């Protein structure tokens with residue numbers, strides 16, 4: 001990411017989000033909890049806060065959707081396997097900036113059940129939403145490839161440094 005974007009991002013610390021559609025594999029509650037938990041991990045490591053909005057018609061910064069095939073953004077999903085999700089970097093694509101689209105042709109799961117672990121994927125994709133690029137640090141959640149369910153998933157020091165470079169360390173008060 002260009003350094004010049006960083007100062008703009010600093011102003012984006014209190015972010016709103018919405019879950020606009022749900023996984024066909026998980027209950028709404030499990031999906032909401034998992035997305036909330038993923039955002040909390042980034043929030044715990046930085047000065048970011050996230051507020052969920054569910055009021056229809058109210059625009060938010062970060063829209064989360066589960067989509068299949070063509071869904072209005074020049075980036076159709078590719079069926080089961082291959083690409084699991086895509087996310088839009090901040091300050092690009094205007095209205096889509098910060099959004100995450102999960103490929104609902106994947107089978108998503110939580111807590112190590114068979115399927116793609118939604119928590120790992122959400123933390124990774126939301127990392128992109130917040131402006132993080134891939135890193136080849138082996139323990140980083142921003143590693144480019146899905147490596148399977150990890151119990152007690154945590155950010156690596158590389159992930160924490162990345163988010164803190166963009167948004168500052170967590171506030172000590």
Ligand code: CA
Nearest residue numbers: 079081083103
């Ligand atoms: Ca796919």
Ligand code: ZN
Nearest residue numbers: 071073075101
């Ligand atoms: Zn999309």
Ligand code: ZN
Nearest residue numbers: 124128134144
């Ligand atoms: Zn990625």
